[in-house]
Amino acid sequence: MKPSIIIQRQDFSVAEEYQALMNDAPSIGAIVTFTGLVREFDDGRGRGLFLEHYPVMTENVLHDICQQAHKRWPIIGSRIIHRIGELALGEQIVFVGVNSAHRDAAFDACRFMMDFLKTKAPFWKKALNESGDYWIDAKQSDQTAKQHWQTD
Amino acid sequence: MLELKYFASLRDQLNVSDESIEWQHMQTVAALKAHLSTRGETWSSLLNDQSIQVAVNQHIAFDHSCINDGDEIAFFPPVTGG
Numbered sequence: 001m002k003p004s005i006i007i008q009r010q011d012f013s014v015a016e017e018y019q020a021l022m023n024d025a026p027s028i029g030a031i032v033t034f035t036g037l038v039r040e041f042d043d044g045r046g047r048g049l050f051l052e053h054y055p056v057m058t059e060n061v062l063h064d065i066c067q068q069a070h071k072r073w074p075i076i077g078s079r080i081i082h083r084i085g086e087l088a089l090g091e092q093i094v095f096v097g098v099n100s101a102h103r104d105a106a107f108d109a110c111r112f113m114m115d116f117l118k119t120k121a122p123f124w125k126k127a128l129n130e131s132g133d134y135w136i137d138a139k140q141s142d143q144t145a146k147q148h149w150q151t152d
Numbered sequence: 153m154l155e156l157k158y159f160a161s162l163r164d165q166l167n168v169s170d171e172s173i174e175w176q177h178m179q180t181v182a183a184l185k186a187h188l189s190t191r192g193e194t195w196s197s198l199l200n201d202q203s204i205q206v207a208v209n210q211h212i213a214f215d216h217s218c219i220n221d222g223d224e225i226a227f228f229p230p231v232t233g234g
Contacts (some may be wrong), residue, residue, distance in 0.1 A: 036234055053159055054226060057210035082233060094234050114234060122162035122207070122226075123233025135161040137204075138230035139158070 003066035004079040005059055010083045012095055021099045024076050028099040033107040034114055036094040038087050046129050048088040049136075054122035058082070065116045069098070072112070073105040080113065082123065112149050118142045154184070154219065159228035167200055175221040181206050182215040184225060203230055 004020065006012075014035055022032045038049050066078045068074050081095040102105040125136040157170045178184050189196035198204065206213045207226040219225060 052232070054157070054159055054210070054228065057207055057226070060210050109174070118231075118234040120212075120231065121233045122159070122228060122231050124229065125232045126160075135164075135229070136232050138232050 003063060003070070004077075005062045005066065006079075006081045007053065007055075007058055007062075007084060008081065009083060009085040011083070011092055014092075014095060017079050017081065017095055017097050020079060021077050021097050023061050024042070024099050029101050030103040030106040031097065031099045032103070032110040033097040034110055035092055036114075038089050038093060040089050041127065042129055044133060045129055046089070046092070046127055048086060048128045049093070050086050050126040050128060051082075051084045051093070052120070052124045052126065053082075053084050056123050061121045062117065065113050065120065068116070069109040069113050073103050073109040074098065074102075075100040075109045078109070078113065080117070082121070084123070086128070090132065105111075115142070115145045115149060119146045153222065154203075155224040156226065157226040160224065161229050162198060162204065162227055166195065172234075178219060180215065181208065181213055181217045181219060181225070182221060185215070199227060204228070205230065 011025055018031065018033060040046060052087050062080050069075060069078060075098050077099045079097040087093060096110055098106045098110045127134050129134055153172045154174055154175050160169055160234055178187060183192050185199050188199055205228055206218055208219055209224055
């Protein structure tokens, strides 16, 4: 099954994505999904995020991440949605979903895809704050998480 | 011509999102950075910051990566998606 990669402004439905992953039944025994949300910040003064991206390269990188996951684990379907533009607190930002025959591959592949998305996909978050907007810095912990997956 | 793009905080600091420049037979990303650095201290210090990343034709590249006439080259800070 070809990976599904979508980048869009509008909100997405986790139920619909789950249903799409369900379509591979009964050859699958496991579905694992992750949803990232806009969390409150700056002691309540933050009002949301702005997501910028590099069109075309974003899709390329997300496809590559899925291809790597499919090569490394026996997963059947993979779906990524990432929103762009202005998002308010509590809104959904990103969805990653994977299915496979058994749960180990689904859990690991989903985690792998998120860890690599965080460090490789060309998106940038700007914090929207009443006192002034600012670009969010990349976190060292995300780089460390990616290293967990190194095979050599 | 080279199509140059700048994203996020880097774009804000340089005050340009995209531009076209003559290739001038620059062979590598490093050569391009050196050329852009002649624009002044701001360009020099920002582009040569270790954390700045480069993509050539939408693929991650490095200082030693080759560039050619017609390439799209993007400069950006560490990514923060997800």
